[in-house]
Amino acid sequence: MTGPLAGVRVVELAGIGPGPFCGMLLADLGADVVLVDRKGGSLPFGASPAFDLTRRGKRSIAVDLKQAGAAEVVLRLVERADALLEGFRPGVMERLGLGPEACLARNPRLVYGRLTGWGQSGPLAHAAGHDINYVALSGILNHGGHRDSAPSIPPTVVGDVGGGAMFMALGLVSGILHARGTGEGQVIDGAITDGCAVMSTLVQGLRAQRLWVDRRQSNALDGGAHWYDCYECADGQWISVGALEPQFYRLLLEKCGLAGDGLEAAQFDVANWSKHKARFAALFRSKTRAEWCALLEGTDVCFAPVLDFAEAAQHSHNVARGAYFELGGVSHPAPAPRFGASPAEVRSPPAGVGEHTHELLADAGYVAEEVTGLAAAGIV
Numbered sequence: 001m002t003g004p005l006a007g008v009r010v011v012e013l014a015g016i017g018p019g020p021f022c023g024m025l026l027a028d029l030g031a032d033v034v035l036v037d038r039k040g041g042s043l044p045f046g047a048s049p050a051f052d053l054t055r056r057g058k059r060s061i062a063v064d065l066k067q068a069g070a071a072e073v074v075l076r077l078v079e080r081a082d083a084l085l086e087g088f089r090p091g092v093m094e095r096l097g098l099g100p101e102a103c104l105a106r107n108p109r110l111v112y113g114r115l116t117g118w119g120q121s122g123p124l125a126h127a128a129g130h131d132i133n134y135v136a137l138s139g140i141l142n143h144g145g146h147r148d149s150a151p152s153i154p155p156t157v158v159g160d161v162g163g164g165a166m167f168m169a170l171g172l173v174s175g176i177l178h179a180r181g182t183g184e185g186q187v188i189d190g191a192i193t194d195g196c197a198v199m200s201t202l203v204q205g206l207r208a209q210r211l212w213v214d215r216r217q218s219n220a221l222d223g224g225a226h227w228y229d230c231y232e233c234a235d236g237q238w239i240s241v242g243a244l245e246p247q248f249y250r251l252l253l254e255k256c257g258l259a260g261d262g263l264e265a266a267q268f269d270v271a272n273w274s275k276h277k278a279r280f281a282a283l284f285r286s287k288t289r290a291e292w293c294a295l296l297e298g299t300d301v302c303f304a305p306v307l308d309f310a311e312a313a314q315h316s317h318n319v320a321r322g323a324y325f326e327l328g329g330v331s332h333p334a335p336a337p338r339f340g341a342s343p344a345e346v347r348s349p350p351a352g353v354g355e356h357t358h359e360l361l362a363d364a365g366y367v368a369e370e371v372t373g374l375a376a377a378g379i380v
Helices: 018-028 071-079 102-108 129-140 158-182 194-198 200-210 246-255 270-284 291-295 310-315 316-321 357-363 368-376
Strands: 009-013 034-038 061-064 083-086 111-114 186-191 227-230 238-240 303-305 324-327 330-334
Touching: 009 018, 009 071, 018 034, 018 083, 018 111, 018 158, 034 071, 061 071, 061 186, 061 357, 071 102, 071 357, 083 129, 083 158, 102 111, 111 158, 111 270, 129 158, 129 194, 158 186, 158 194, 186 194, 238 291, 246 291, 310 316
Parallel strands: 009 034, 009 083, 034 061, 083 111, 111 186
Antiparallel strands: 227 238, 238 303, 324 330
């Protein structure tokens, strides 16, 4: 195995959304992620395992967790793990005989990650929810979209991935470092709402200085300013401009033929932003996206075309960095970030459900006769 987490083993209880993505991040970085799939269960949205990219680089064992004796199989896996990752509602793992008390009794050094939307405590802890709800509760959703429209819903990346999976990945790695230094495991309560709250730290600081108002498209960094927004082009395609710093704003005006036109002193003239925005909108509709790319891309005006996923994979910058690659006929985003001494890599295609059951049982110390008995009993 390669990657900075080579030698780390994580047991991941199959779920949807942030948990699988967190496990993928760890697998990409070299961890041996053992995915405990539901025996006979289906994947989210009826997907084939080959197209569930969060399963890449993992090994799968299929277990019927409701069967007597199933908990013991998972506990045997836990004995040899650095961390466990689960995303069930509070109390579910305890009812399965796999709660923190049972797991830490078998492995006191275990880092037990609990990743949920609302967290393990609080009045909403047992309620169902999804990305849109967690982002809404954090205050972030309120600031996406145009001023006089409904809040715009970002793809399921802000909550599940940003506030959930990435914070939990950091938590698990930090917990493992602590355990290796002290021999002490612990429980990590990862609430997506908590992570989203932390992600709003920059904006919270601006609000404290009265530099941010709680109204959509009314601030410098939410599309309120004419120099920080997306604009439609003559061909119906879109571009993004983010000329925040004064020197970048001046260059934008120069490149667009607006220098000396009274706009240089108007960058932070908030009262007239909407007027200037209308002028910019008319200007950008005068050329195609390709024409604006030829004029502005690669300069310091802070510019990029708004691409769809197919275009993003083909863009020259992403191609040069190898930001996407093909595995098993499917396009994957490449692991990030990039490590100079211990490069991350995707070691294998998405695991099939139960593909490594026998291999993992052998790793856990089961002999052939015991494996046959587990299968006959319907546990695996």
